[in-house]
Each structure stands twice: as C-alpha cells, then as structure tokens.
Amino acid sequence: MNTSSNAYTVSYVAVMVIIVAALLAVTAGSLGEKISKNKEIDNKIQVLASLNVESDFDNAEELYAKYVKREIAFEGEKEFNVLKKVIFECEKDGKTYFVLPQEGAGLWGPIWGYLSLEADKNTVYGAYFSHKGETPGLGAEISTPAFQSQFVGKHIFKNGELVSIAVVKPGKIDESKDYVDGIGGGTITSQGVDKMMLESLNCYKDFLTTK
Template sequence: NLPVYEATVEGSKKYIIPLYGAGLWGPIWGYVSLEGDANTIFAASFSHKGETPGLGAEITTSNFQTPFTGKKIFRDGQLRSIAVMKAGVKSETQDQVDAISGGTITSKGVEAMLYDCLSVYEAFLKTIKED
C-alpha cells in the first residue's frame, strides 16, 4: 500500500491517494484528492508513460481530469468509485465522467485503477469521514 497524504487547502482538510494501474501501452498513475468527507473528489491528476497521443494520452489533460471534481466515490455507504463511460451512457449505481473518444482501453484502465486503489483504503476512508 502507498501512503495517504493529508493536506489543508484554504482551511479545509484533503486526503490525497496515490493511484497506479495499466493503460493500453503501459503503466498509468495519478492522484485523487478527497474532501474532508472522504467521499467527494476535490481534484484528480493522471499521467502515463506510453499512451497514444491524442487518444489515451488525453488522461493528462484538464478536459479529462476536471470532470472528476465533485464526484462521489461512495453511494449508500458502499465504495462505488467513478465510472468512466462513453458520453450519453448513464450509470445508475455510481457517479461518472465521459471516457476518451478512441481511448477506450485507457479510459477503462483509469476506471479500474480508481476502484482498485481506492478499495485498498475503503476501511480507512470510512473511519475518517467528516459529517
């Protein structure tokens, strides 16, 4: 397990969780920062070593990363993470962001990375949740 970082931004506590997973052509990684409620995403940042420029490499852009802000990782007390889905497709069980057009495998890699890495910290996140 990697460490969880704690930060204070403008007087509000944030928890920063490192992420690592697999894209189409190699490793992908990043960080997700949660609000003090340990549920709402404050920010997300992703990177890669060898994803295709203009396709999977788009995970590094603000157009892909910014929509994660404000999304919830828990629903009904259960970790659901964030779905990365084609535009127009809706998830009934979890918050979602749009996938990268033409970057399906990398998009699914980000989705799996989020769930897999957040799952490791699920019990911890449930204990630190602020009301």
C-alpha cells in the first residue's frame, strides 16, 4: 500500500475521526451517567436532611432505603411545577413522616427544599432548603441549620385551614399563622421561601387534607 498517496491519507484521517468520535461518545455517556447518579444521591441526601438524618455520598442510598418506605406520585396544580412530583412516605423510630418537595425563586435564582411533616400532616418535623446563587451571608443563609431549625414544631394549618408558615422580618410577628424569622439583609430571599412554601403546600392540598 502506498502510504504517501492522497487516498491513504484521506482514509487514515477518516478512520481516526471515527475512532476519536466513538471514544468521545463513550466518555460523554459515562460522564453523563455519573452526573445523573450524583444528582440522584444528592437529592436523597436532601430528603434525609429534612428528616434530621445526616448522610453523605457514601451512605445516603443505604439510609434512604432504611427510612423512605414509599414514593407517592401525585398531581398538583398545572401552573405550578414542583421539584419532584412525588411525596416521600418515611418511617423513623416507629413513626410515620411525609416529606414534601418545595420549589421557588430567590433573589438571584432558584431555591428549593424539602419539608417533613409528622403523621398528622400538620406539624413540621424538619426542613431543608438550598439555593443556586443567593448571596453568602445574606440570602444563602436559608441553607443553614440556624434558619431551618426554626420550622421544627410549627404547624401549616390553623383552625382547619391550610395557611403554611410565614417567614417574617426578624422581630416581627404574624398572628394569622405560625411564623419564623427571615434572614436579616436577605429580605427578597426570605420572601421567596415564604411564597415557595405557600404555593408548594397548596399544590399538595388534596393530600394534606385527606386523613
């Protein structure tokens, strides 16, 4: 074979292009699967956090299988797109809890979280919130235990009506419902959490009002 001919050169280049393309496709597919798996595990860590269960990438799947007994599909309001269209029925220390996904908007981008309720579907057992780009020291504080722990023991119903939990300016009160202090200097993000919870919980209203 004449390796210096144009035909050989063209054939060689074509073969190399095919080989490189195939390798890139395999690498991209493998990387995509890894990213998807990491996202799945991260979501499980967040669900567990709302149940006051600490986990990491090494043990999240084991703990998730231990505490999450059922994933309940539901249909919410069409105009509202929740983070996960599923309710997590969980069991911990012999007690039943329900974890409800939340999704909303902060000052700089999406915010989300999970709210766990006791079996009465009213009393908050735990809360987890996170964000994509809120300001450190301000709106980003919604992802801290100091903010999230305020929700424990609060109620989302008042006098039989689903009212959610208010997020108010520090030092203020809301006599119409249970409330927590918002983030000082993070007013818009705090308002985003307030709105997110109200809209999310109303999305689950049929489930929450069914005993």
